[in-house]
Amino acid sequence: MAPNPKSLLPDGLAFHRLHNQRIALPISGGPGEVVRHLGAVQAQDYQSALWAIGLRITDATQADVEQAIANREIVRTWPMRGTLHLVAAADVRWMLSLMATRVIALNAARIEREFGLDTKSLARCRKVITRALADGQPQTRSSLYATLEQAAQSTSAQRSLHILGQLAQEGIICQGPRIGKQPSFVLLDAWVPKSADLSREQALGELGLRYFRGHGPATVQDLAWWSGLTLKDTQAALALAKPFLQQESIGDATYWFDPGITAAGMNPEAAATYLLPAFDEYLVGYKDRSAALDPAHTKQVIGVNGIFASNIVIEGRVSGLWKRGMDKQGAALSITPLRPLKKHERAGIAAAAQRIGRFLDSPVRVL
Structure with missing residues (x-):
């Protein structure tokens, strides 16, 4: 029996999340709407990410989701935690600025020590990749690796992955449509239209609202884990989003969520x-x-x-x-x-x- 949707007793958390994540309550819109609602969809496993979006849409097909990528509606890149995600095109830049910059700073010493990617090496790689993608045509990962090798930049021992990941987190490149079974890369500015800049405060507020609407009921500690931001930052994000959220406590934990989704469509008879x-x-x-x-x-x-x-x-x-x-x-x-x-x-x-x-x-x- 489904738990009472008005209750957030422990057995009810999962019930609410199934609905707020649009698993039990799929949308009738497109992939971009799903990704925007969740904030981001983890996507290092490409096929899994397609289905993660598809299961949240009424009657979606894999071709629909891939077309949304080809149409530049959603973008696959590294916005948070140094991990590939799919995000709405309009959100790429402010998410990179808010979250990826912290990952870059935290990883700088390690990638220099383990892969020789110091400031000068990264500058050379940045120049090589930017020139290779200047004509606007997507290129496969293996093609870019060959280009780096020709420029005397080693791609061995996962060095190449860190180069491309670093440039993506800097907002220089992102992934484009698949070419065969390989991911392709493009210049972000050539692929995704410029969008309005958000101040850091605006970005924190938007992130908090997106997360608790798409993942709630959840705690501020959950948001810190998901975003990779400090607890101080996520507390600020919650404070900005609070006027639009509802809270309930279970034991010592406080959970935040958007009551509007619940009121609009909770379905106790949803498929189990x-x-x-x-x-x-x-x-x-x-x-x-x-x-x-x-x-x-x-x-x-x-x-x-x-x-x-x-x-x-x-x-x-x-x-x-x-x-x-x-x-x-x-x-x-x-x-x-x-x-x-x-x-x-x-x-x-x-x-x-x-x-x-x-x-x-x-x-x-x-x-």
């Missing part, structure tokens, strides 16, 4: 079973994940290297894992339960799998 992709915001978006994930299952769901597995969520709780394979018959989903599953729960998984099939425009079967 979801197949979430790896790195989905439903788990990765919080410091404390206990509302959805039993601590006993943490090591099975989140690897020691920080890799989040694709998971099965039943009535708000992670109840199993799944993997997708493709063969001549279409998509094949293998299921690993984390607890015994009831007959109706397996039926729910089968129904959720069909939605993935529609997204992929492919037959799907559960193994």
Whole structure:
């Protein structure tokens, strides 16, 4: 039975998050609307990021999401925590300015020590990449690596990844559309139209509002984890967003959320079973994940290297894992339960799998 949507007792946190994250309450708009609502969608696993957006839209297909990238509606880059995300095009610059600058400062000594990327080396790399992309045409990662090598800039031992990541965090480049199976890169200023600048205070307020609307109920500590900002900054962000939010305390923790989404569309009869992709915001978006994930299952769901597995969520709780394979018959989903599953729960998984099939425009079967 679904928890009372008016309550934020512990069992109700997951219920609210499913709705506020638009998992149980998909939108009828496009990928840009989903990404803007969530603030950002973690996207180092490209296929998983496409599905993370698609599952939050009524009747979306993978082609729809990729078209939004090609149309420059959403952009894949490194705005926060040094990690790839998809963000709305209009948000790229203020997010980089607010969050990526801190990552650059924190990583400067390490990338110089481990990869020889001091100020002079980065300046040379910046010049090489900017010149290579000056004609406005997207280039693959491997093409840019070759260009760096020709300019006597080593790309070995992950040095190349740090070069491209650094330039993206500086707002010089971002990823463009895929070329075959490879990511491509473009100059940010050539790819994304200039948008209005936000002051630091405006950016903090916007970030706080986006996060608590898209991820609430959540704590200020959750926002600090998600954004990579200091607790002082996230407290300032919350203070600016407070007039638009509601709060409720559980024990010593205070949770913030947008009551408007709840009032407009909470549905206690929403489908109880979801197949979430790896790195989905439903788990990765919080410091404390206990509302959805039993601590006993943490090591099975989140690897020691920080890799989040694709998971099965039943009535708000992670109840199993799944993997997708493709063969001549279409998509094949293998299921690993984390607890015994009831007959109706397996039926729910089968129904959720069909939605993935529609997204992929492919037959799907559960193994």
